Amino acid sequence: MERVEPADVEHDALTKVWSVTEFCTRHRIDGKEEKRLLQLFGVFATASELLHNARREPRFR
Numbered sequence: 001m002e003r004v005e006p007a008d009v010e011h012d013a014l015t016k017v018w019s020v021t022e023f024c025t026r027h028r029i030d031g032k033e034e035k036r037l038l039q040l041f042g043v044f045a046t047a048s049e050l051l052h053n054a055r056r057e058p059r060f061r
Contacts, residue, residue, distance in 0.1 A: 014048040023050050
């Protein structure tokens, strides 16, 4: 085991603020789900919020 100090952990990736529309485009999220996320968060949200709240339809072969 190794002890990790909180100051040594980078939080930049999950606390980065995204445009909800840009996030949906990059992650191939449909318009209906994009509308739901916009109602939930507004125009901007953190990556963590978007990743934990976005629903995607499964892509079958």
